Amino acid sequence: NTPQYLYGRSPSQMDMFMTEDNPVRRQAGKVTEDTISSANNYLNNGGMWSMADANERGPSKYSMSVSMYRGGARGSGRPRTAPPDLPSLLLDARIVYLGMPIVPAVTELLVAQFMWLDYDSPTKPIYLYINSSGTQNEKMETVGSETEAYAIADTMAYCKADVYTVNCGMAYGQAAMLLALGAKGYRALQPHSSTKLYLPPVHRSSGAVIDMWIK
Numbered sequence: 335n336t337p338q339y340l341y342g343r344s345p346s347q348m349d350m351f352m353t354e355d356n357p358v359r360r361q362a363g364k365v366t367e368d369t370i371s372s373a374n375n376y377l378n379n380g381g382m383w384s385m386a387d388a389n390e391r392g393p394s395k396y397s398m399s400v401s402m403y404r405g406g407a408r409g410s411g412r413p414r415t416a417p418p419d420l421p422s423l424l425l426d427a428r429i430v431y432l433g434m435p436i437v438p439a440v441t442e443l444l445v446a447q448f449m450w451l452d453y454d455s456p457t458k459p460i461y462l463y464i465n466s467s468g469t470q471n472e473k474m475e476t477v478g479s480e481t482e483a484y485a486i487a488d489t490m491a492y493c494k495a496d497v498y499t500v501n502c503g504m505a506y507g508q509a510a511m512l513l514a515l516g517a518k519g520y521r522a523l524q525p526h527s528s529t530k531l532y533l534p535p536v537h538r539s540s541g542a543v544i545d546m547w548i549k
Contacts, residue, residue, distance in 0.1 A: 338498045428460050428461060430461065430463070431465075432444060432462065435471055436466060441478075448493055451495065451543075456493070464499060465505075467504060467507070467544070468532075491517050500523075501523040
């Protein structure tokens with residue numbers, strides 16, 4: 335009457351598993367439909383808590399979602415810090431991405447990134463990926479000033495680190511100027527990208543010279 339899972343074991347091992355209080359029977363008593371559910375596993379091992387049983391489980395479980403977010407729910411070698419966001423990963427790889435028209439907020443961000451990367455390591459190159467319509471939007475409406483692009487250009491020239499530029503979609507107008515400011519031999523275009531220059535928008539004026547001067 336020896337169970338098949340005991341085949342090949344010594345008599346002492348068989349006696350240990352044949353007792354009433356053996357490890358197999360103790361574990362089998364704990365296995366129910368509720369205990370093997372994913373919800374129970376999350377509740378007991380970190381990562382989830384519900385308001386319905388918050389009072390029953392006590393305040394110690396209130397921060398379990400934060401614990402899981404910080405990487406502390408599972409794994410022994412995982413750092414207990416919040417996972418970085420994608421822009422932080424790109425910045426850590428020394429990648430600056432210009433993916434929208436050049437407006438003041440974009441200029442402020444790019445200038446700050448260039449300044450930090452140059453301070454962090456002036457000997458390593460900085461990669462500028464461009465997919466921007468410049469200071470105009472898709473409808474060719476002016477959304478930014480040319481001075482915003484010039485601020486980025488001056489910062490690129492100020493950096494001791496080489497700046498490698500890549501057109502990964504489009505580089506129109508002032509964005510094309512930034513593309514051309516990459517280090518010599520390190521200005522690249524993706525196969526399906528396009529680059530286009532256009533005249534800066536100006537207000538048309540006409541009349542006598544003296545009137546133009548007064549204006």
